[in-house]
Amino acid sequence: MMQRKLALLVGITTFTLLLVLRWEHVIRLVSLMRSEIPSAESEPQTDQPSAEPTLPPWQRAPTETITPIPGSRHFMVSAFKDHRRGGVIRVISIICRQELQPLYCVLCANDDANTDANANASPNAKANGRCMTSQAKVDIHSDHFGFPFHTSDVFCTTTTSQQALYEQASYVSITSDKNTTDNMTFLTIQNHEIKESFKYKFTICISNLFGGYNNALQFAQTMEVYKLIGVQRVVIYNTSCGPDVEKVLRYYSREGMLEVVPWPIDKFLTPSTGWRYDLHHGDIHYYGQLATLNECIYRYMYQSKYLLLNDIDEIIMPYKHGKLEKLMDTLQQQHPNAGVFRIENHIFPKTQFEDTGRFRLPQWRRVPGVNILEHIYREPDRKNVFNPTKLLIDPRRVERTSVHSTLNQFGPVVIVPFDVCRIIHVRAPLQGHLAKDQLLVDKKLWEFEKRLIPSIDNALNQSGL
Incomplete structure (x- = not known):
């Protein structure tokens, strides 16, 4: 009877030891496999492009149809190229008539075709990469009925040296500070092409x-x-x-x-x-x-x-x-x-x-x-x-x-x-x-x-x- 109990105890002990050794092997194997898989926090592989590339700021669509102009009480609504006025860029805006101030246009293009234009940048209009900054002209519509805020056109001007980039621009924003483009929202410039047939x-x-x-x-x-x-x-x-x-x-x-x-x-x-x-x-x-x-x-x-x-x-x-x-x-x-x-x-x-x-x-x-x-x-x-x-x-x-x-x-x-x-x-x-x-x-x-x-x-x- 005593020998049977001893044999049973030895058998249980042996089985337990084998089981522990087996699980240690499994744990080591899993750990090795995880070490070969890059974590979400590790640096991305150089040969694998990002799934969602970061867009430049001028290609990010505004979240509202009314956009505050930084550093002012004014607002911009939408932007269009006006071919009847020589292709001038017109930004339909809402301007506080009582707080007029100098405003600037930041114009950006989609491609790198503006390299030559950047090389000839004038002191009055700076270009940075795909963008240029130029003086804006504010023209308040005559019918404002006495209200402090009213519909206006903000025209983006250009110089001869910046004309090429100006014509290629696809995005525009208005700012009161010509020295920074931080936290700016850009509008798509519409009506690039003249059309003779209509939907x-x-x-x-x-x-x-x-x-x-x-x-x-x-x-x-x-x-x-x-x-x-x-x-x-x-x-x-x-x-x-x-x-x-x-x-x-x-x-x-x-x-x-x-x-x-x-x-x-x-x-x-x-x-x-x-x-x-x-x-x-x-x-x-x-x-x-x-x-x-x-x-x-x-x-x-x-x-x-x-x-x-x-x-x-x-x-x-x-x-x-x-x-x-x-x-x-x-x-x-x-x-x-x-x-x-x-x-x-x-x-x-x-x-x-x-x-x-x-x-x-x-x-x-x-x-x-x-x-x-x-x-x-x-x-x-x-x-x-x-x-x-x-x-x-x-x-x-x-x-x-x-x-x-x-x-x-x-x-x-x-x-x-x-x-x-x-x-x-x-x-x-x-x-x-x-x-x-x-x-x-x-x-x-x-x-x-x-x-x-x-x-x-x-x-x-x-x-x-």
Whole structure:
């Protein structure tokens, strides 16, 4: 019995010893394998390129559509080459008029073709590697309505010795300190090439959405009317909107008709909700409306043959021709040198309804917003009151614009007759004292009924409304 216990103990001891020796062998083997694999903290092999090469600062896209200019209270928005002005680089900006100061352009090219230009750098414009720094010229637009911040053009200048690099530049930034490029954000310079054919024939620029705008029904109805009169593209600068309008925006963006440009102006400045500084105060006129309108002109200069500059509750309607294309063919034949056409605004009060309820459709009742088909009564003109206009333009013939008229254009300006084209503007009344029988009946939108209602229903369904 004693011998069996001793044999069992020896067997267990031997097995344990073998097991320990086996695990020591495994541990040594694993340790050897790990020592042959470079760690994440070790130096990379010289023959293996980095998986994500670091981009130079001028090739890193800005995170916002509004970019502060270092060392100042100014902002830059976007940059374009203007071939009408000899290829000058124009940076659309928002400048504090009360704090003007010297500004400088930093221009950078993609390649090394600027070597010769760098060798001849003048004292007035320095070049460093692929970049050069030069004096900027600030030109504030004339319509600032008294607000301290306003839309401006910052022009980047050059010297003869720097001309080659200037022409090759693809990126630009603005700074108040010409001796450093630290922490700078660069904008891509757009419109390098002149184009004679365009992706779109008619594009609408809608300046701003703000204040949680949630008029979803009117917006969807208006978008579908745009399609029927010949609009292919709509651009909206969005500061804020309501949840239902957000759904409609997503639908038209997926569909491809709409481009939504983020416009977080309230992140940087206190916007005014009106156009007069003495009444509405704030840093900048109407959420930077003029900055967005001018930006849209240059953004679509070589994408669209014509631009319509109007608000989200307005429809520039060709009454005589039915389609925008026929309207513009006629206007351009009559005025071949004109690139600006001013369209009269006419108010359809949303407080006055069509009596029969013909378009008070049950499927639209729960959709928030105004039903424009119910509002067929139009306010008459007032002889002694200026009737503001909105614009239908050839963007290549416009340099700067205000809201109701252009500031600088190439060629004459034409005021389009009321019976040829006018704006359907469904909104709060301006002549609220008038009774319904003092208003004019205008059923132009009803002409689109058969195609319009099914398309509106489809848009609302696809939007989840």
